Amino acid sequence: MMAGSRVDLYAAIRRDARTGMSNRALQRKHGVGYRTVAAALESAWPKARKPPPKRGSRLDPYRDVIDGWLRDDLDAPRKQRHTAKRIFDRLLDEHEATGVVSYGMVRDYVATRRREIRIEAGREPANTFIPQEHLPGREAEVDFGEVAIRLRGELVTCALFSLRLSYSGKAVHRISSSAGQEAFFEGHAHAFNVLGGVPTGKIRYDNLKAAVASVIGFSRQRVEADRWTAFRSHYGIEAFYCQPGIQGAHEKGGVEGQIGWFRRNHLVPVPEVDSLAELNALIDVWDIHDDSRRIGSRAHTVGEHFSTEEPLLAPLPTEPFETGRWFTPRVDRYAQIAVRMNKYSVPARMVGRQVRVLLHASNLVVFDGKTEIARHERLMTKGGTRVDLDHYLEVLLRKPGAPPGATALEQARAAGRFTPVHDSWWAAACKAHGDAEGTRALIEVLMLHRHLPHDQVVAGLAAALNAGALTADAVALEARKHDNSTEEAVIEISGEPLASQEAPAVRSLTERRLRAHLPADDRPLPSVEKYDQLLASRRENPNKGAAP
Template structure:
């Protein structure tokens, strides 16, 4: 049986030419006499007749609604009919009890703009095609994405920087859409592209860049840090109109974020860290160079190869993208940064420290010394504590160790392993609660000088032999470290300096050494000076 009506007509006409009668054609194709006659008359089927709209209960009241909408054309802007007011008037003035407010809302949504256009008040929305010159224009935007991060479903933000000519886009995912992420996204994109657009870069009214929108114009009061960043890289910003109308002015990057999200982030990616996810995104960006945008004759990578030499060069000096805070450490050994709390060493309680907040991490300085580096928290109101920061306090208060919040977080992060718990339990049984806690704290202090994996190996070996002291754990940990070192190939026995000599095959291809042999003759002058000096 033919798939469509055009194929059916073609088959009927072909069989009719072969000599089949009308009745035989009806039986063969299961159609009526009129269908066969129409097929023999014309090769194209007649267009399907559009059915008249079905009557609704709202039909008698549509002229009244239209009259109210026409009256709104000359009414003050703040005194025009809302859907609710139209519905109330129909009930009060015309007794329209059989209609609902939803029926009125659906009709008014389409009819209001039609009446404005008929009266010459409306403007038909049109999109004008644009031609972009290579190396001149770009677009920037953020889009939210959902990621399963370390087993937890969280909302992150996808930064996109897209060149308008080639369509080459660079993406980066951050925990927030703040100013730090905005700047780091720019730095990563410009370094990846190898240059800066020479013309305007389109932005919407992101709070990271715009401090205030001045009316309905394109003039903005920029954030000071953003102005300095633009000046450093030579970026020229063009801000889109506020609201949904402005989204059409940077439709390239809007569509790019949607395409990237549908093609690379479906299904929801599962990663341990954002750094792991961004490594995948860098690889996807490189693979996307091989695709074509709609009906373009060449790929993104081919267009970008012609555009890249036309970009302005990058500045030689780097720009600090983080935000600096001066904070006071409270009595819990914590500082508060953007509604989240982070621990620092307890020796800094009561002092002011400097905290540099980046898009993905927080770095804390005491003077010029770095005292803490922590991954930035995503959710607001969170707390991230490091057990090592509280060890000096726990030495004096060992009873506070079992209930310490930092201990729970160390267990969740895998830093406090079941081997730690087993050794701790055995130490408490052997020495009592207080001395057992103190012995474990001394073991944890060893972690400042020994690698974590060697310390865990030392705990396991000490537990196996029943050695429940910090000194025994340190000894076993150093044995594990020596075992790892012994597995590294040692230099040859003929080398007295401890450095393995080059193979003969390599030395044969080296150029001859024309340097003069070392001599001690210059040092004879020193000996003469010592002999000429009078004896005291």
């Protein structure tokens, strides 16, 4: 076996173990010890330092210039078009690329890009497609597509993951905030769980950065990302990489067409949702309904074909694979952490400390040791900041002048967590107690959200504002009254049901006990007869104990 990374070694050991080889045979074949074999069989991911991220090419700043010259060649005489050598010389002379790019870099780029530009302009002859037959349970195709959704009123672009079985056409979809490696893994894991197994043959991919670290020449050989190698080994996936460019898209035309069909039939008009989780729940329902459709001129539906294919899929692994990626950032003085060029808030008490972050496709979870301390929806753009007002409340108590211009307060307003009722009560409290004390009272009210539902606290604020009660204790009391008056939809008295809206609000513990049919308190009332006897004896001897 050729020398490779430790992940490749683990993958080879696990593959041979599936064929029934014993541990001793695995040790002899791969030249490793018992501990290495045991570790490989226990987990597909070795405990090793992650490699540094791949840097960009030095040719990147000149790609648009080269593309422009190649497009000009479309209308130039055949014998007067740019060669790779001529393009290289012009870069050195006209764009000061001396010592930056090499001839080999330019030659490899032009060899691929020239044909792509001719295809894009319609100058290449039409390709002839060969009909294919796919065996049930063996092949699948995977790809990402862009979709636009309206998330909390804002139009954003997301990534639509699709895994399609080639035989039945059964497809599973998943939307995430990006097409990164986390979304790539989560899409696979979700699809395999829905399908109930893994294709036993090959799954077709293009050259996604989540899976492919680099393409070797013009062949189908690829240098895979280590985490992708471990993921494939965990599920037993056999990957087939398509050719780069338009030709590669034709090799997995099923999933390419499936994404377009799904986008046109389910995402038009643009869906409006409050979260990606809500949209993915709708997508799961749409995928089930799509089982009843027929593809092309097929005699059977997708669901009928899948019923034949499902028993032939390979079983799922017994243990899940962690699709998220761990980071260990340090909390800065603004109580924020930097993850993937974005910043997220954590509780202010964590300033200066190092935390653990598990990054998923659409959210991230922050841990202090094993305790979860924050959870955020993942930002979709770079250079953004997402903060939670609750993380800064203890600091704002000591700095009552900070809230009016705080970023956390503005984001809470935009998200609807800080309502106009909060603003009205805050203004009234500042007018009654002064700006500093009124703001401190507001912060105490905001702390109630940690223990009471949001709607309940807002109702308490409104009731306290109408009553002129401008203290946090009054808001807490009104919020709990609101909870007591609406906690039961239907109550029953003397065996007859009575709607709660017809019954008066519960205002005392005794009344609430009666409505809940708790046993009555039949203990006797306290008596003071013995004390009366003492008073009577004192009246009979008024001078007893007096001084002579």
